[in-house]
Amino acid sequence: MAEFGISMFPTDYAIQPIELARAAEERGFESMFFPEHTHIPASRKTPFPGGTELPKEYWHTHDPFVALGAAAAVTKKLKLGTGVCLVVERDPITLAKEVASLDMISGGRVIFGIGAGWNVEEMENHGAVFKRRWKIVREKILAMRQIWTREAAEFHGEFVNFDPIWSFPKPVQAGGPPIILGSQSPRTFDRVAEYCDGWMPIYSPRYDLAASLKALAEAGMKAGRRKLPVSMFGVGPKEERIKTLLDLGLERLIFGLPPAPRDTVLPMLDKYAELKAKAR
Template identity: 55%
Template sequence: MRTGVFYFPTDYGIDPAELAKALEDRGFDSLFLCEHTHIPTSRRSPFPGGGELPKRYVHTHDPFVALSFAAAATRTLLLGTGVCLVPQRDPIITAKTVASLDRLSGGRFVFGIGGGWNVEEMENHGARYPTRFKLMRERVLAMKALWTEEAASFNGEFVNFDPVWCYPKPLRQPHPPILLGGETDHTLRRVVEFCDGWFPRAGAGFDPAVAMGRLRAMAERSGRDMAGFDVTVFRGPADAAQLEPYRAAGITRVLLEVPDLDRDGILRRLDELAPLTA
């Protein structure tokens, strides 16, 4: 099992390039960056974690731009979105962005995706909460066509384009792994239908053995071979003993949280977490 981190790449925090280099130097597997394009001031959508929305949600860099700086500063560190809010992104532009980052990083990109929770945020992008997962599915399938076909076209309910050339193609073949976030049976059905892995969140009641059993059962019902499936757990416990069940269950990777601190505070925390990479 590999150990990486996730981070909200804020404009007041550590530089993404410095963070990536520090992670690689300490033996971490990966850096996944969170995304919010903006936060509407109405705040109608309650924060899923309860209470006030943390400051970091309002101050994030674009994850692809930040990951480009991280890629340039490193050689082996995997670079991921955790998660990219696909219902809020144009699929043609996103397909080119993903492919460009994957090629320029030497095939080190992992495409973590999700549907989103902030209703006003997605509405500002023309997406609707009740249909966000249908929209996400079509955009993912359209991007896969753009990555793998010479002259790609797509005709769906939400995404439509006649044959186009879209280059570059990703270096990773057939494309970077697509990991879908969420924990419900609906999520697992989507994972086995059109993704390459699962991106659940650890938390109260999360049992890695039970989770992996649910995924295997869904894959078997769908006739999907789980060989090569990537299961990356978001916000894993920062404790060696608590991580052992994740390793035993066959989890691919656990992401530990880089806290919302200043540069020096973050580097001290990385030193504390580094022994968990062994």
């Protein structure tokens, strides 16, 4: 049976993570996802992929691990996801410790959604080269897996390089939290099959999801991976769409919430809870 989650930009002007987490768990949602942007360059040279002016939540959002840590402290079952963490902008040793710490504090409830990002200047401010972002992400994820699974971890690559290190805590989840790639670029399926545990696209009526699921399965088979679960972002409130996605065998459907005060968000959460109950 598919699970249902929610996602929101946890901004300084929206319902805060603690109240949202409690409300989501009370209504029976399986998971909650927070995205990441450390900042947005004021130059605004890189256009927003959405085709509009960049919404202000992109530079008003909390750090996802701080927000999810607060959520972990007031919930018992709710899974805590990044949707997505911009791995390319982070130090892999520090990030491995943050994820492992959250997984331990929450009792093994982390879902590690990752991406490479789209804002060229934002990446460059962190010292990352946009054209090489996917190679950087790959090495950082492979290095993090070493840190999570080995007492003395080491990694030697083009972008990540360290001799044996000790880094604890280790994640509660064996091998580390599931890593889900949030991307719809041409090589996504090969990347998922090589170093991730699942795929997390954003819903679009123009996107041929059935064909993509077939391509993902084929990439998985080539890599010797039998099951690569799929979580869908931006599902929306249409019952027919929900049914179609469930019929395709998706593991998780994620409803998006606006970064708004509680008076706006909680009624929407109630509506999504009703849709969730009907779908089951």
